[in-house]
Amino acid sequence: MSNELKVAVLDVDGTLYPGALGVELLRALMAADACDRTRAEGVFDVLRQYKQGAIDFSTMAARAYTLYARALEGVRCDTVDALARKVWEEERRKLFGFVRPLVSLLREAGYWSLIISGSPQEMIQCVADELGISQARGALFSRSEGHYTGSVDLSSGALGEKSRIFDAVTRGQEVRLERCFALGDSITDSALFERLGLPVAFEPEPALQVLAQQRGWAVATREDVLERTRMLLAAPAPGSPPRG
Template sequence: MRRLAVLDLDGTLTPDTLGGLLVRELMARGVCDGEVGREFLAAVERHDLGGQDFFGAVSEVYQGLGRLLAGVAVPSVERAVEDVWAQARGRLFGFVRPLLRMLEAEGFLVALVSGEPIEMVGLVAEDLGIDVYRGAQMAIQRNRYMGQVLQGPGRSGGKPDILQELASLHRASLERSFAMGNSLSDAEILALVGFPLAFEPSPELADLAASRGWRRVDRRDVLQVLPVLLAGEQGGEGVPGA
């Protein structure tokens, strides 16, 4: 059976919150309402700071995203996405491309799964040569956003549902799969794979990783720890899958 390698984006492959950068770009272009944009950015900041219900904060961010993009033409967002990533790609962590080569050499099917808008996730995945990706999807009609978030991976249960979908679609074994992320939404995936890795984890994820015996890494040692993890010297509490 195949093995998946599921990677988070913000805080894991890049230090940026790409959705926040995108909204700032849309505001600068006059594409979206400035007041709604500022409310959205405030919600993102509250979420990033923590100290509140994590998934409640995620829901607030998604609601704000829906309000922000309601009525906006899809091409306007796609052009902004291209410009944002053109600037942000230079801040991608240096380990990312070697890590992808390492995973591919080990036979993993790499998937980029992020709570960011699918337009952004897809562009990043294309740049990195990742064929499988999932992100937040908005309802679209007549090439304009309708204001509803149809799929929000950052929501409670969002990433595990995607993981199960990918495992079924690609006939992958979760017990032999790998995942890496930095937040509580990633913890839901880390708990389902045989090889979990908490990358520069949030305080909540750090506590969970300590209690479950998951390895913790940072941008300096991840390329050294990953081969050891995949060799089976550190498993974690992975749950066997199909």
């Protein structure tokens, strides 16, 4: 039993950070005239259509990732890497106050933390480095000979992708799914929530809020997420014999 892995999966955008880091990176790229402006503006247009209810989530994700990749076509990878670090230096102070205590709490409870979020890997890696988390997966855009090709390798924020990423990262490990923890705010987190024993919907978007109510998942805010996490981690796993 001691060899079985307890994993804590953490979302970033809207969960650890009050916004979308990929959006901030794209704004910085546009400001530096370092990407295709028309395609970059197309990403923002797609996001607006989704917020207005004109398109569904799956359509939004597919179009946004495709346009983001095309906006980066031909751009030097080191240019984006450097801009990502610069953006993070500006945005790191916006991490919610509970984040570092939460990461420490999970570590002390024997959890191996994994970040999976929809923003580009270039940004998500900055968050992981900041928090001392060894594994992080964000969106991957194809690279060749030091430049972006205009294609998408991994749409980490698309529906169902987080569950597949979890399987890929933990392949070969004995994972205690009923004791695994997940924290996220959107419908993209639902596939993982369905599988893992300790899901927490953080200030959930409406679609996830409905599912959380239906499934009986814990719901938390930035004020009470630490206490709710402590309670979840302390509770016996389903099917465990009573203590004492």
